[in-house]
Amino acid sequence: MKLENYDPLAGKQLQILDAEGKITNKSLEPDLDSETLLRMYKTMMLARIADTKALQYQRQGRMLTFAPVKGQEGAQVGPMAAAQEGDWLVPAFREMAAMLYKGIPLKQLYLYWYGNEIGSQFDKSLRVLPVNVPIGSQINHAAGIAYASKLQGKRDAAITFIGDGGTSHGEFHEGLNFAAVYDSPMVAIIQNNQYAISTPRSLQSKAGTLAQKAVGYGIPGIQVDGNDPLAMYVATKAALDRARAGEGPTLIEAMTYRLGPHTTSDDPTLYRSEEEVKAWQAKDPILRFRKYLSNKKIWNKDKDKEFDDETKRYVKDIFKEVENYPHPTLDEVYDYTYAVPTRELKRQKAAQQQRYEEEGDQ
């Protein structure tokens, strides 16, 4: 597909696979091998289960605050399936499914949400930046990576995610503009999950779509059914092709929904109705993808049951490992402040060590 031909102001959403699992746009259906399709499905399932379990653990007081991905898995695995190995993933904070697809082990993601920085020490060859909490700021990192990639003569793109709320931030504006001016290979994906904590999309912007924000940067923008992993794949693939061809960044708005709370500290019943949630549950990306795979005869109930059981055991085991993982030591919290510790920090650490020894800590 040619992204330039898409008018974000026309109010049309790109969809290939509908909520019933039917192909609605045959000509755009990507020709993915079953390995890729299954990896997409299994990653969505793993994310869903990991998410559900983490919420349980959190309610039991065993897990700390985290940001559930439930409902947005399709908006994340579609793009990552379109990415090449050398491409970078620059996440915000709700991208568990994307990160898993890119190859980050669940254990690390759990460790991070469990409150240990070591969870962010990803295998560097995976090219995934740590979770980014300050809204919008990750776009500028992606713009920098994309600039570097082009300067270095590489064909690696930077894929970055942001929320609907994040599009209001000044950093969103500066990052997209920076990437556009230099035709840097960046793909920015807005996961418009309709809310920023309690604030509805309508209070975030008066624009009809968030995709149309692309117009201000002179780049293509496209609104996609974000719960359709195939459409997300196709749109991202087209954007990546553009990026690699030196044509610059693309803005993709994925229309999706956060089925869970904002974080475990949030009570979504305060600001949205049960009907609304139900309506979106019917559009669940996993349900429709499962139907699609079944129709394609590469998946079935038995396999699903088996995978589900297996994954639940796996997640449980991982969480146990995480619970037993040693907490950060004094060295760990001090020694990454600078590449080589300063004299002052060494002194502060030594003093603290001494206090611990006097008190019998550590």
Add this chain to the structure above:
Amino acid sequence: MKLENYDPLAGKQLQILDAEGKITNKSLEPDLDSETLLRMYKTMMLARIADTKALQYQRQGRMLTFAPVKGQEGAQVGPMAAAQEGDWLVPAFREMAAMLYKGIPLKQLYLYWYGNEIGSQFDKSLRVLPVNVPIGSQINHAAGIAYASKLQGKRDAAITFIGDGGTSHGEFHEGLNFAAVYDSPMVAIIQNNQYAISTPRSLQSKAGTLAQKAVGYGIPGIQVDGNDPLAMYVATKAALDRARAGEGPTLIEAMTYRLGPHTTSDDPTLYRSEEEVKAWQAKDPILRFRKYLSNKKIWNKDKDKEFDDETKRYVKDIFKEVENYPHPTLDEVYDYTYAVPTRELKRQKAAQQQRYEEEGDQ
């Protein structure tokens, strides 16, 4: 005119009065009384002369760094002629003509550029904020004023100016979005003078027009011949009507040119050609407006000569006053830090006073 009908992506500029002083769009020609037309012209002339003289004084070492307005007078007096008394002017730093039109005495503007804060103590009833140096940040002030105006049930709008460079800033994005979300009565005018210091417009944004940035906020955007005071008047008037009707902000891009240096510290020959400057000199807003007024028979050579002489004398006298104006005292630099000076500041000031006395200063 209905701004909503204008498509900023169509690449058309609104023009009413062309560079030769001819009306090119009769149906939109505003029906302004000669008093207003003359005030517009005289303000442009005053700004031009004040600017030219200040540059001379600066070269003589009598004036400090300032940001000349030369060439952009039309983009400023058009909008201000469209404003009502209760409307606010929230300037950036190159809006001498706009500020003069709104009623700020030249003496104050000169005092400010002469390096004395007292120059910014404008008559509050004029509703003009001080010169704003940090790029983009004034938009958020205008958004706040506009919000307040609407909340207070008033019909006063906030008119704010920004440069082409300023449109890249995060604050531009946040301010326009903030105003749009609440349908606040704000009009944002981009003076696209083709450069941000040495950086050409093309390196600022990949967008075809800056007016199309409006699309991202769901508000109208229009590109106007910024050297045509009539077109600027008409576009701003339409935007103000919208604002007062509760329909929210508008973005106006004035295509204009800075004929002088960025500031007196800048050497524009480093980054732009003489031909380019000449081409824009031919589009001078003052020349065409003078022709328009002559054609209308409300102005002529003699009057012009007389006004020119008179204004030059006036500007000279003002500058003398400014040169003789007392420099800020110790009290003045300390006592506006807080509404009521803190004990610590009183002590610091007293200590300094004592040092001055010991040394025979002050």
Add this chain to the structure above:
Amino acid sequence: MAEKTLLQAINDTLAQQMRKDERVVVYGEDAGYEGGVFRVTAGLQKEFGAGRVFDTPIAEAAIVGSAVGMAAAGLRPVPEIQFSGFMFPGYNQVAVHMARMHNRSRGNYPQPIVLRMPYGGGVKALEHHSESLETLFAHIPGLKVVIPSTPYDAKGLLASAIQDDDPTIYMEPKRIYRAFKQDIPEEEYTIPLGKAKIRRKGKDVTVVSYGAMMHDVLKAVDELKDEHFSVEVIDLRTVSPIDTETVIESVKKTGRFVVVHEAVKTLGLGSELISRVNEEAFFHLEAQPTRITAPDITVPLPRGERHHTVDVSRIAREIKRVATFE
């Protein structure tokens, strides 16, 4: 009188001041309909309408910058930053406009703004949710910075800040939002900004602190109650302007000085306090002034956070060391 948590005291005060003065407006990310992620502004939108109490886009520069404009237009804005760690994108507006507009306009546009934000650690939060950034405000001329430690003070100081014509950063120690209740008057009262409070009278060592840490200091002092020395405990309440007089008077009496804060050490408030003590009470000092602070590292995620936290036993031991130094 009524039993209130610190959070309730703030909520009550906002409502009370809004009732009294219709120029007061309250807004921020999720501050309107939901009443804030901590529910500090709960109920306000219902009572005062969505014009005076509203949700904003995620845009801290707009939140602070619009307040500067609203103040110029005659309102008294009380915007919220969701967590102090997210004030950075709005810091340009804080430091170059909110703090300076009064000076720049030579008095034309005072900035009666109260910028509220929860701050501080110890709540097992995500990154950027545990910062103590008071230095970044107290260093800027033109700002006032308030950090209450009790429901009583929270109410009186907030009322003052809202009524004050200068811009105030109002930092809320979220660790003690709901930690305890205090019986406080229902009617309005004010506590002057820039006045510290002596929480314990003593004569052998002066301990200065503020915010959530105040309570750990008091616990530490309680642990020391059987010692042969007595501790004077000062709650700054306003970290800018600092009530130097109260501190100096105390140090002149005790000759010993300890400052405790959860912000990092280098250029934390402790450094300024020690310098002022040097400048005004140097020859009264009998022991070296001492800082008890977090180390100069980023606040760790929860599993490592204890390495960053100043705890009660450390405070007690250090106070004792200084008090008994010969």
Add this chain to the structure above:
Amino acid sequence: MAEKTLLQAINDTLAQQMRKDERVVVYGEDAGYEGGVFRVTAGLQKEFGAGRVFDTPIAEAAIVGSAVGMAAAGLRPVPEIQFSGFMFPGYNQVAVHMARMHNRSRGNYPQPIVLRMPYGGGVKALEHHSESLETLFAHIPGLKVVIPSTPYDAKGLLASAIQDDDPTIYMEPKRIYRAFKQDIPEEEYTIPLGKAKIRRKGKDVTVVSYGAMMHDVLKAVDELKDEHFSVEVIDLRTVSPIDTETVIESVKKTGRFVVVHEAVKTLGLGSELISRVNEEAFFHLEAQPTRITAPDITVPLPRGERHHTVDVSRIAREIKRVATFE
């Protein structure tokens, strides 16, 4: 050896480091084609091309934030902020990312970034062009902050900063960009970050300063050369990390301490230095440590700026007062 101004020394060093290491990129508002408003980067785009030396949109968050990304992707960015007063919009990226990415990623993504910016007053500039904001950087764990005062140091420190794996704020005292020349080596050399320089040996009073103010301090000391006391003058060169050892060793010898800076007083570097002197040399002090700084007010516009400026005669008198205090 060649005679160079501080500005030329920086320009030379940038070119030298770029020749040596193709990962080094230089960019900022007007930093490319024009070579910067002060011409510090002049000639670089011509030599290294518009890929490695480029103009940016006016967007400080993007300037700093993109550097964070470039560093992750293996470059060594040297972005410029046009004036330090305009760093605020980029401060979010400085404080929450540049300073922390190494820690957050547990060493995966060090940040070999040098963020250059001219700073300081005394050049008859517009508002926001005269700030001294070192506190806002030195307070943040994870950053290094360099402020050279001579062409020789400017070159050696900049080379070190570019080669260092930590993020450095490199503050350029613009008042002395072209004020004088110094004979410095043409070839590359480095000066370790975090090491102060003793500019004058003395035994009766220690004076610490840095940046443009250094020269006023030296002038003041020259004025005092016939006095019966001698002054030890220390140039910090790096204000984070501070070379506490050199300062403390000197104070232990002299027993008297003066710190001079053009930043405002409250929470200026002086406060931290006095605290460290208290912590490590308290019992050597024979007079109260003294700060000579700007007052806690916004830098006035040029006609009032002298009220903000620390001048040579004030420095001389204060040093004398402290040196002769009994």
